[in-house]
Amino acid sequence: MPSPFPGMDPYIEMQEWSDFHATYMTVIRELLTPQVRPRYVVRVERRVYLEQPFDEPGQAIPDVAILERRGVSGPTAGTAVLEEATSAITAVECLLPAPDEHREYYLVLRDRETLRIVTLIELLSPTNKRAGSDGRDQYLDKRQEIVQSQTNLVELDLLRGGQRLPMQTRLPEGDYYALVRRGWYRRRVSVYAWTLRQKMPPIPIPLQKDEPEPTLDLQAALDLSYDRAAYQDSLDYSQALEPPARPEDTDWIKELLSAHS
Numbered sequence: 001m002p003s004p005f006p007g008m009d010p011y012i013e014m015q016e017w018s019d020f021h022a023t024y025m026t027v028i029r030e031l032l033t034p035q036v037r038p039r040y041v042v043r044v045e046r047r048v049y050l051e052q053p054f055d056e057p058g059q060a061i062p063d064v065a066i067l068e069r070r071g072v073s074g075p076t077a078g079t080a081v082l083e084e085a086t087s088a089i090t091a092v093e094c095l096l097p098a099p100d101e102h103r104e105y106y107l108v109l110r111d112r113e114t115l116r117i118v119t120l121i122e123l124l125s126p127t128n129k130r131a132g133s134d135g136r137d138q139y140l141d142k143r144q145e146i147v148q149s150q151t152n153l154v155e156l157d158l159l160r161g162g163q164r165l166p167m168q169t170r171l172p173e174g175d176y177y178a179l180v181r182r183g184w185y186r187r188r189v190s191v192y193a194w195t196l197r198q199k200m201p202p203i204p205i206p207l208q209k210d211e212p213e214p215t216l217d218l219q220a221a222l223d224l225s226y227d228r229a230a231y232q233d234s235l236d237y238s239q240a241l242e243p244p245a246r247p248e249d250t251d252w253i254k255e256l257l258s259a260h261s
Helices: 010-015 017-036 079-086 134-147 218-229 247-260
Strands: 040-051 100-111 117-123 152-157 176-181 189-194 202-204 215-217
Touching (some): 010 017, 017 117, 134 152, 202 218
Antiparallel strands (some): 100 117, 202 215
16 A cells, blocks of 8 residues: 655655665665666665754763861761651662764665775655764764765655755755755766655766766655555554644645545
């Protein structure tokens, strides 16, 4: 059974993003491989990073602190009173702060002979779009490295939530975006924008300059992912959409889900 939405299903973002991220990248590889072989190979790769829980980087708390009060030595007269006052206190279990491990999958198209990365395909995660997060900072550093290189970049933003990644010029209006950056154009990118009501577009995947570009059908990849993972069995469409839809889409979504149920 297909998704009730004509294009990207926003409930995947709410409830199944982690699984969808891995599934979608695998399906994209399956769709691209026949178009680029035998000269290129398409591989799923993974990055792992730790997200620090403290608001301020470098914040540290000592394990034990022993303070000396000058002029006082040995037990004081108030010790017995203190022990009596705290005798009825019971322990409460709490959690210590610890970094969260995040894993992100991306695709690389490599020249089969040299193994040189020709094109990088990224699907943004919520951590990439959370302001001030380690995941965002690390991804932006990597993005900047790519802009300074000849490597092609395809960046997919299928998340309505979070803060959009920075651009030199303003993005066109839309709920979802695909950016295609050809390495020989450096900073210039082709931007594909679409709304919740639209099907996802096919986009070109750049290879070498003057070489024919294969087409990636984003909608076909979504439909295959939805079917293979059987998301219709796990997504709860009765929940309120988060982030909320645009006011002009609210009634449309209700009608869509009512016809689907």
